[in-house]
Amino acid sequence: MGKERTAPAAVTSADVARLAGVSRATVSFVLNNTQAHRVSDTTRARVLAAADQLGYVPHAAARSLRAGRSNLVLMPASVSAVGRLVSTWIDDLQGELEQLGYITVLHAGRFPNAVSAARAWAELRPAAVVALEGDSLTGQAADVLTKAGVRGVLAFASRRAEGIHTIDFDHTRVGALAAEHLVSRGRRNLGVIMPQERGLDTFARPRLAGAQSVASRTTASVTPVEMAYTRGSAAELAERWPELGLDAVFAYNDEYAALLLHALRDAGVRVPEEVSVVGCDDLLVSALQQPPLTTVRLDMPAPAQVADALHELVERGVPPEVPGMEPVLVQRQSS
């Protein structure tokens, strides 16, 4: 006794074989109904009964170790960093991949650099890695993955790197689109909100760069403005708004925009008369604001299309032909 607590002794296919009175091979044939080998109906029934009785579940790791390939798709992403927009998209993609036989898994981890992150992912030997924050994936990191046998390295990114299959996801264009709109509305001193939350700067920086590139072609100027997703930070920012001298702002998000909108109102700054506000993601909340928020909608490629492309990439090494993310301006009353 006393042993009951230490090792519950997971049930293996050998246990099933023993109970059914057959060899382990037969068990394998039955449970995978291998077409290459015939097995009598009576023993098949015995095996199935034994497996059911013992509650046998195959060991995925052992299986893919033997097979030399796994059906795991790893998506490095922290839950809190993805907005509502992408989160539903992720869910749909995961559903599509499931139908293709893949098991999609999310992993958020804080890593000092891209290579050590890739190392951690590579340990799991996934069939593919789908990086949503693809710009943080270096060619060197991708090399680690491919050397570990990862078949599909797919990244949503603005710039393409060696050994990485890229789906266009250029947040530069998002910032540029917002800036162009604001300039066309006669604004000249544009602020761009840079969120302080961890993980968000991967998107925020290119957006800022996009806005700046527009400014460099016009008479407008662009100023990065730091802000955290708290009432205090927003209020503090609104308080010193006059001294910033901005007549427009591109908030990172509709949620940041909404927060800032309220803070500005509380501070007596009128929107859109004194300052135009543009959000992003076209979340439901944006239309509910007072005034309703102008925002940038991000049209994502169809999940089914991405899933198919990934499958082709893993199976046959075919590079994906998928349209990228398309930013679309949705104008409302806040600008």
Place this chain on the structure above:
Amino acid sequence: MGKERTAPAAVTSADVARLAGVSRATVSFVLNNTQAHRVSDTTRARVLAAADQLGYVPHAAARSLRAGRSNLVLMPASVSAVGRLVSTWIDDLQGELEQLGYITVLHAGRFPNAVSAARAWAELRPAAVVALEGDSLTGQAADVLTKAGVRGVLAFASRRAEGIHTIDFDHTRVGALAAEHLVSRGRRNLGVIMPQERGLDTFARPRLAGAQSVASRTTASVTPVEMAYTRGSAAELAERWPELGLDAVFAYNDEYAALLLHALRDAGVRVPEEVSVVGCDDLLVSALQQPPLTTVRLDMPAPAQVADALHELVERGVPPEVPGMEPVLVQRQSS
């Protein structure tokens, strides 16, 4: 040639051994710096150099197959179903678990029932399964997991089942708290929003039940009201609000509450004069509404504490001693 595309041939510890001119065992000793065995500094250096040169990364599956234990923690949860409140909590928990040597992974999957879900999870042979929607985990499903060798089956749930270690997460109390508040404000005809989005009813149902239990002790009545998270659904609901005869509503969420709030205003229903509205989660948006939303804040147990408890459970089978979720009413002007 032509072979380059088919099998990139993942690098193994045998490759490292070959390049370093030593046996595979020595490589293992060096890379894990096994204390039980000594190895000279020169060969150690050679091995490390070879591993680095080849970009070797150990195969987690093979490792845990051999070790008989894995460091994987599986959290079944769909990204879109978790609100902002829990998502940051999940991130923190994942961080704590990482420090304890675990790799936390999220998996969303649509399964016909709890047992088939458990079967899918069991295939991965995780060290532990942490179910946030713990009420959907049956004793039979937990049995599948333990039989597959999963050491820690941890569930945030209201009712405890056989073989499942439970951290109290009783959404009944959430509904009850909201209902008690509304009754104390003189309301009698309470509506409870039931969101139509998939995966959300696991929380919505017990909250409804909690509200109903309060009603059964008083003269108040409770009516479930279906609503989807779209403007159309909210508008349609607000349109037929008068005929529902409700003077209070507990929305599933602050986001649902905000959506409903706007729809009600557009339909000419005054809040809180004609109807009280109570949200949930105490999200930032709730305080920004007009009028500011009364809401129920959910105090979660400290992630570090949960991580430690899980570690103890996996390592020594010690049942977790962790305070559960505590609902707290945050009163504002909407009720």
Place this chain on the structure above:
DNA sequence: CCGGGTCGGTAACGCGTGTAACCTGGAAGT
């Protein structure tokens, strides 16, 4: 009575690891 074919089953190997057990040569102790 014998050769060939089919059906139904088993033995054995390898996937990539970690580790217990086993060698070997040289230094130290007797």
Place this chain on the structure above:
DNA sequence: ACTTCCAGGTTACACGCGTTACCGACCCGG
């Protein structure tokens, strides 16, 4: 000079699985 010991290495096995090759029994035609 013979044993003892240890540092520093290797060989061999097991983890759970899928699959290839093999084997016995039976049936059938010649």
